[in-house]
Amino acid sequence: MTKRQQVYESAEITVTFDPEVCSHSGECVRGLPAVFDISRKRWVRPEAASAAEVTAQVARCPSGALQARPKDK
């Protein structure tokens, strides 16, 4: 984990983003714009879709900058 890594949480899932790794492909914002929207200060809102949808979109991140894991119960 780098010190610049960002963490975004919903009740169900934690999404992390490493801006040093992002290749700016835009895959996330095109695929799930309700969750990934760079016009917002808090640009990742994992609560805006189901955990399954967020997990599937994160898996399409080509650089690995986005990671997701279920919250501990």
Ligand code: SF4
């Ligand atoms: S999909 Fe991954 S690499 Fe592409 S813009 Fe989003 S975070 Fe960056």
